[in-house]
Amino acid sequence: MNIDSGESMLRLSRRVAKVLRIGAMLSIALLVIGVIALLFRASANVGATLLLTELPSAIAKGEPSALLTLGILAMIITPIARVFILVEGFLAHKDRAFALIGSVVLMILLLSIALAY
Amino acid sequence: MLLLEAVGLMLLGLAASFIGSMLGIGGGLIILPVLAVFGVPIHDAIGASLVAVITTSTVTGSTEARAELTNIRLAMLLEIATTSGAIIGAVISLMLGLKVLAAFMFVVLVASAIRMMRPDPGSVIHPSGAHAHNKDREHEREDTLARRLRLSGTYYDESLGRQVIYRVTKTPFGLALSAFAGAVSGLLGIGGGVIKVPAMTGVMCVPIKVASATSNLMIGVTACASASIFYMHGNIDALLTAMLMLGVVPGSALGMRLASRAPRVFLRRLFIVMLLAAAVLMLFRAFGVVG
Numbered sequence: 001m002n003i004d005s006g007e008s009m010l011r012l013s014r015r016v017a018k019v020l021r022i023g024a025m026l027s028i029a030l031l032v033i034g035v036i037a038l039l040f041r042a043s044a045n046v047g048a049t050l051l052l053t054e055l056p057s058a059i060a061k062g063e064p065s066a067l068l069t070l071g072i073l074a075m076i077i078t079p080i081a082r083v084f085i086l087v088e089g090f091l092a093h094k095d096r097a098f099a100l101i102g103s104v105v106l107m108i109l110l111l112s113i114a115l116a117y
Numbered sequence: 118m119l120l121l122e123a124v125g126l127m128l129l130g131l132a133a134s135f136i137g138s139m140l141g142i143g144g145g146l147i148i149l150p151v152l153a154v155f156g157v158p159i160h161d162a163i164g165a166s167l168v169a170v171i172t173t174s175t176v177t178g179s180t181e182a183r184a185e186l187t188n189i190r191l192a193m194l195l196e197i198a199t200t201s202g203a204i205i206g207a208v209i210s211l212m213l214g215l216k217v218l219a220a221f222m223f224v225v226l227v228a229s230a231i232r233m234m235r236p237d238p239g240s241v242i243h244p245s246g247a248h249a250h251n252k253d254r255e256h257e258r259e260d261t262l263a264r265r266l267r268l269s270g271t272y273y274d275e276s277l278g279r280q281v282i283y284r285v286t287k288t289p290f291g292l293a294l295s296a297f298a299g300a301v302s303g304l305l306g307i308g309g310g311v312i313k314v315p316a317m318t319g320v321m322c323v324p325i326k327v328a329s330a331t332s333n334l335m336i337g338v339t340a341c342a343s344a345s346i347f348y349m350h351g352n353i354d355a356l357l358t359a360m361l362m363l364g365v366v367p368g369s370a371l372g373m374r375l376a377s378r379a380p381r382v383f384l385r386r387l388f389i390v391m392l393l394a395a396a397v398l399m400l401f402r403a404f405g406v407v408g
Contacts, residue, residue: 006271010185016334017184020175027172028366031359035123038356048161048351049358068355072168075362076344078175079337083196086189097266101193105338108200112342115204116349 012089019085023078027071034067049073080109123360130364134173136388138372139379141329143336144365145170145307146229149222150395153402157357159215164347165358166306167340172365174308174337177373178330186330188323191268191285195331198292199299199309199339206303207343211350213304219402222305226396229311233389262288263321272327283324291321295335303343308336 041064049069050058058066087102129151133144145166152162177183210218259269263285274281285291298312310332317328347353372379 009189009270013184013187013189014181016187016189017179017181020179020337024172024175024179024366028363031363035359035363047354049348049353049355051349051351065355068359072353072355072358072362073348075168075171075175076341076348079171079341082334083193083338086193098190098193101197101266105193105196105200108197108204109338109342109345112200112204112207113345113349115208116346 008093012086012093015085015089016082019082020078023074023081027074027078030067030071030074034064034071037062037064037067080106083109123356126357126360127364130169130361131368132364134169134365134368135372136384136391138173138177138369139376140381140384140388141376142310142388143170143173143308143333144368145173145305146226146311147391147395148361149306150226150398152357153215153219153222154398157354159218160211160347160350160352161354161357163210163218163306164344164350164352165354165361167302167344167347168353168358169361169365170302170306170308170340171337171344172362173369174333174340176366176369178334178337180373183330183333183373186272186326187334188268188270188272188327188331189334190266190270191317191321191323192331192334194266194268194288195292195295195313196335196338198295199302199313199335200342202296202299202301203303203339203342204346206300206305207346208303209300210304210306210343211346211352216403216405218305219399223396223399223403225301225305225307225311226392226399230389230392230396232311232315233385233392258286259284260286260288270327272324274324274326281324283327284322286322287320291316294320299339299342302336302339303346306340306343306347309339310336 049072050065055066055069083102083105087099087106090099090102129148133147137144137147148169149162149166152165153159263269268285268288269283271280271282294316295313298309298316301307301312302309313332313335314328317323317331318325323331344353
């Protein structure tokens with residue numbers, strides 16, 4: 001590996017760290033607001049996370065469970081976003097092999113969602 | 118949920134990830150048994166633990182110093198194996214009951230405790246002896262896959278004060294072990310670093326610091342593949358998971374920062390005791406004894 005590609009890998013690694021930071025902060029912000037909202041609405045019944053189909057109406061009603069679900073989903077989605085960033089980075093470096101490997105990882109992740117349906 | 122329970126969950130997340138991050142391992146091994154013992158339905162416990170594991174991976178992976186140690190190419194390749202394994206593990210997990218899962222967890226906890234009893238690689242000044250490491254393994258050549266995909270790399274070792282070059286070996290074997298680690302992760306809702314790190318250091322000749330950072334990054338995506346299945350299955354309890362996460366975020370951020378100054382010997386002993394206690398509790402569960 002030459003020095004140049006080592007340096008660009010480091011840059012890509014730092015971008016990954018940034019994506020993870022943003023994802024974690026977004027998730028925690030949603031969770032904190034959700035928990036605070038829940039304290040003021042003690043009657044609200046929270047069970048399993050809301051499914052994607054239930055989310056829009058719950059968000060519209062401003063239900064705390066919608067905020068909690070969004071916060072949890074933000075954290076679950078963050079690693080996927082990280083893989084996206086890497087695929088994009090590998091494409092930018094004309095590293096076709098790794099862009100392909102990253103795409104396979106993304107497809108497996110999509111398959112995990114499809115499989116659950 | 119009572120306020121007391123909510124605070125208890127936060128403390129569980131905080132304590133497990135604090136100790137885990139100081140030792141460079143996630144808190145998943147502790148979270149699942151505690152939730153199971155307090156009567157959380159096993160699949161809800163696994164779902165929450167998976168999200169906690171993603172949280173630890175994301176928080177500890179978000180610092181630049183950590184990112185610079187990560188071999189992102191190696192991570193990406195092994196992730197094909199870990200995510201595939203995680204899907205299989207999660208699907209199997211949802212078909213199994215408490216007793217069988219508790220028995221599996223017992224085995225993983227005992228194996229992890231035994232691993233923790235071995236010499237601590239993190240306390241060695243020459244991390245897995247970057248020097249000795251290369252000399253011991255000089256006869257081992259980079260395998261074809263590693264060479265073609267340019268998996269080998271360099272990293273700056275702070276304690277050695279210089280750049281360390283390493284060559285990746287036995288990639289196919291590493292892929293197989295990663296698939297196994299992914300399956301165990303999806304089955305029990307743990308990170309699986311306890312399998313991935315030794316697979317990378319012992320089999321693929323990756324230095325411990327790189328292996329640990331790379332494993333941590335992989336854990337997020339791996340747990341993501343199984344967490345999405347648990348989510349669709351309605352096994353991610355919103356408040357339970359949220360409270361756990363609110364403890365895990367400060368716990369792993371703090372643990373990571375204090376890692377270099379942590380009393381490792383004491384912490385490892387404490388962690389071994391916790392793992393063995395959890396193992397006993399899981400054994401009770403496996404045999405249907407409430408404990």
